[in-house]
Amino acid sequence: MASSPPSWNRTQEPFAELISAEAIAARVAELGAQITRDYEGRSSTDIVVIGVLKGSVIFLADLVRHIAAPIFVDFIGISSYGDATVSSGVVQITQDLSRPIEGKHVIVVEDIVDTGHTVHYLLENLGTRRPATVALCSLLHKPERSERDIKIDYLGFTIPNKFVVGYGLDISQQYRNLPFIGYVQGAG
Numbered sequence: 001m002a003s004s005p006p007s008w009n010r011t012q013e014p015f016a017e018l019i020s021a022e023a024i025a026a027r028v029a030e031l032g033a034q035i036t037r038d039y040e041g042r043s044s045t046d047i048v049v050i051g052v053l054k055g056s057v058i059f060l061a062d063l064v065r066h067i068a069a070p071i072f073v074d075f076i077g078i079s080s081y082g083d084a085t086v087s088s089g090v091v092q093i094t095q096d097l098s099r100p101i102e103g104k105h106v107i108v109v110e111d112i113v114d115t116g117h118t119v120h121y122l123l124e125n126l127g128t129r130r131p132a133t134v135a136l137c138s139l140l141h142k143p144e145r146s147e148r149d150i151k152i153d154y155l156g157f158t159i160p161n162k163f164v165v166g167y168g169l170d171i172s173q174q175y176r177n178l179p180f181i182g183y184v185q186g187a188g
């Protein structure tokens, strides 16, 4: 018999819930349906969904199950933050794609666009590999922090300027497995 996941003892964790697991699930299903509609008619070898490690992994896992089309899934590792909660603007690829994307329809899946430096760098880099098209799907966007003009084709939620954790997002590599998105109380 399936058992339900353990409940987090929220009184012992310094997080306030910002977006519930239910709200995330509903929005992810909508995004998947929208992507399915937009990419209808593409050949089955054409669509590559690229997850940006590690923050997008949980979002991507849920999202691709709502895309009703054959796709490839690949991952790219990007580091921009270290363990701090402030963007350094310094970005590097720590793990590259496993296959070329030339001629492919690429959908980049990010956890959050904060200052926009990471995604700006990534989209420029991927663009040099001659994909047919590149679209950006991000679960979260913090427009108040924006330092780059980034077009997000598929956006889950716009959030206030708070440091958030859960559903893939971490603080010092922890709490990625929170089923909801919370913010660190007292932090900006």
Ligand code: IMP
Pocket (backbone or CB within 6 Å): 055, 080, 081, 087, 110, 111, 112, 113, 114, 115, 116, 117, 118, 119, 162, 163, 164, 165, 169, 170, 171
């Ligand atoms: P940007 O380059 O400032 O847009 O930051 C992008 C990356 O920083 C994201 O992919 C996250 O890994 C991380 N990041 C930005 N804001 C947050 C947050 O509120 N919580 C957790 N990680 C964040």
